[in-house]
Amino acid sequence: MSLPQCCPAPPNPSLDDSAAGDLASVLNAIADPVRLRLISMLSQVDERCACDFVDSLGVSQPTVSHHLKVLADAGLVSRRKQGRWVYYSLERAELAELSRCLQPAPD
Amino acid sequence: MSLPQCCPAPPNPSLDDSAAGDLASVLNAIADPVRLRLISMLSQVDERCACDFVDSLGVSQPTVSHHLKVLADAGLVSRRKQGRWVYYSLERAELAELSRCLQPAPD
DNA sequence: GCAACACATAGACGGATGTCGATATATTTC
DNA sequence: GAAATATATCGACATCCGTCTATGTGTTGC
Numbered sequence A, B: 001m002s003l004p005q006c007c008p009a010p011p012n013p014s015l016d017d018s019a020a021g022d023l024a025s026v027l028n029a030i031a032d033p034v035r036l037r038l039i040s041m042l043s044q045v046d047e048r049c050a051c052d053f054v055d056s057l058g059v060s061q062p063t064v065s066h067h068l069k070v071l072a073d074a075g076l077v078s079r080r081k082q083g084r085w086v087y088y089s090l091e092r093a094e095l096a097e098l099s100r101c102l103q104p105a106p107d
Numbered sequence C: 001g002c003a004a005c006a007c008a009t010a011g012a013c014g015g016a017t018g019t020c021g022a023t024a025t026a027t028t029t030c
Numbered sequence D: 001g002a003a004a005t006a007t008a009t010c011g012a013c014a015t016c017c018g019t020c021t022a023t024g025t026g027t028t029g030c
Helices: A017-030 A033-042 A050-057 A061-073 A092-102 B017-030 B033-042 B050-057 B061-073 B092-102
Strands: A077-082 A085-090 B077-082 B085-090
Touching: A017 A033, A017 A061, A017 A092, A017 B017, A017 B033, A033 A050, A033 A061, A033 A077, A033 A085, A033 B017, A050 A061, A050 A085, A061 A077, A061 A085, A092 B092, B017 B033, B017 B061, B017 B092, B033 B050, B033 B061, B033 B077, B033 B085, B050 B061, B050 B085, B061 B077
Parallel strands: none
Antiparallel strands: A077 A085, B077 B085
């Protein structure tokens, strides 16, 4: 004799542990208010130099530099150095692919 | 006389601080490997009782309960209690809207 | 009512994260 | 070469986060 069951079939995880970790890393990179505002500003233009963000965001220059590095490490922005300045631009293809990863399958 | 400028115009943050915080909260809810696997499993079926996840994910029952609460608080899953069991289901509309939020504007 | 079960909550603990000031590195300009 | 500028890195600090064990709460079945 057996106890009553809650679900007819056991679940099968479609996302393996490694893939879930990779996706979580990229999501963590954008799951921050300052970094979302960086992305928002970058989405409006081709590129923007780092010094501009310091005035707009109300955080210190090292903090902006830190957040830009997190985004760059995740592959969401790219750097271009020119003279004194470093220009950052949005990797729109990466962001679009991330958006697709979250789309749920139709019901 | 003026120093050379890096960018022609000052940046205007399109995403205000409050909206960025709200979006970051929801993104934080899914930016975790365990929670991504929960969502992945839920996306395959209509609903699933909580006990099934414990065996599949290799973490303790309280940990699963904690992660399901984070997802529920973010509005990404909903709960339905029936007898001893609690059935969770994916809020596909919320996930779809989140996906749209990340879509970058075309270049 | 009592034992077994499903789930949630509380508390503790270690590690990751966001922020800052201070400083280093590289570039321009005089 | 020296001063000024733009950015990155370092080290410190407080806070947050994921995990666990222990325990509480509600439900089922004998």
